[in-house]
Amino acid sequence: MPKIVFVDSDGTRHEVEAKSGVSIMENAIANNIDGIEAECGGSCMCATCHCFLEDDLAQKIPAMESDEDEMLGFAAEERRDSSRLSCQVTMTDELDGIVVNLPAEQN
């Protein structure tokens, strides 16, 4: 099983066994990661699953679509170049070990 390392804004690391084929958001929820809220349940409507993918592995992730791009402008913590909505990023075996940084605020 691939792993994801979620890192809270205070630097706390949570290494979890991840499921491929479902989103990074769903992996966070399944592992009770507090820094992801996902109030709309993955419909790309709320921007409360914002994360920063600064890891080099992120280059293997397909580019975002326009809805996600628009929604990121609404994230509680200011958007960076590495910003993604984790509900729109599918976990794959290729991303094994990816570090996902979480913002301090989601709403």
Place this chain on the structure above:
Amino acid sequence: MAAPVVIVGGGQAAVQLCLALRKEKYAGDVVVCSEESELPYHRPPLSKAYITGKTDDEKLLMRPESFYQSRNIDLRLNCMVSAIDPAAKSVTTAQGENLPYQYLVLTMGARARHLPVKGRDAVGVVELRDIKDARQIKDRLSGCKNVVIIGAGFIGLEVAAALNVQGVGVTVFDTAERVMGRAVAPEISRWFEATHRAAGIDIHLGEGITEITAADDGNVSGVVRSNGERINAEMVLIGIGVEPHTDLASAAGLDCENGIVVDQYCQTSDPSVFAAGDCANHPNVFADGRRVRLESVQNATDQARTIASAIAATENNTPPDKPYAAVPWFWSDQAEHSLQMAGLSFDADTHITRGLPADGSFSVFHFRGNDLLAVDSVNASRDHMLARKLLGARISPTRLQAEDVDFDLKTLL
């Protein structure tokens, strides 16, 4: 030890309240009494991805079972609260248990409105409110060639669009003259009506049905139109709106009128009792403080946050200081089309269209005088997101700016 926060209902507001209470560092016990036999789940996909098999039970869960244990939330399923005793600060469950509370939060949602029509009890006449309803629809769909939907609101059209994509014949009736008439601008109604018709959905507006017919085995066989014509269907979905659950609150003497009456802190007429979500009739700053009841994910989650903040303040012996003031927003996915709404449009006197409906991507800006009240967007998520920001900041574009697609609304922020 202090009595727990008792939450009645296990929907979106209940789960968000659990999250928000712990985020506010509320360390006391929290008990959730949910009548349902399932862990709390997301409802919006029920009318779209779930009934057509594009998502499953596990994906619907708002949180895994371990969440409730790890956050010290006592989630009780199949737990119906039968009475509230505000004087004793306790609730009684149908199982006969007496549960004391320090704070009680009512997040009971709403029930599907009943349609008083002949034949209503035939097998295969369904509503869509919870996962049990959705499973019934999903199970029945396999043998369905034709489905009749009564009500051209959000649920009716979402299901109509999802089934039509699956190749099921869909006929929709509504006594109103336009689809989603209570919620969106006429131009939006016209666009969706035309788009759904072009996709093959048969839509009859300004027309109800006079009877639901059944075969000898009790299964629904179709409906009768007001002109006497019969339409065959193996399933009839009734989606004509909801009524808030107020029985429990009203029996306990709490003020109720089109929902449980709450103030800007979601507090009911009893200061230890709060209400949130579909069942809460609240003053909304985006309707000049007028009382409204909103049926949306946004309203459920933001009211839950308001309550968590009020409880945390009370625990710190300070008055609540974060009134409910979130921008209302809502979405409805109908086949591949996305309808997004921000703000509350009922008081609008002018409707300005931005973009061309013929292009399949446009928004309607609702104004009262010079003030922007709401924006309905069709396949235009940028407009929607900007609308949420503009409304939140109380900034109104001029009507000309709203209409001019070359004017970047972002420059106003």
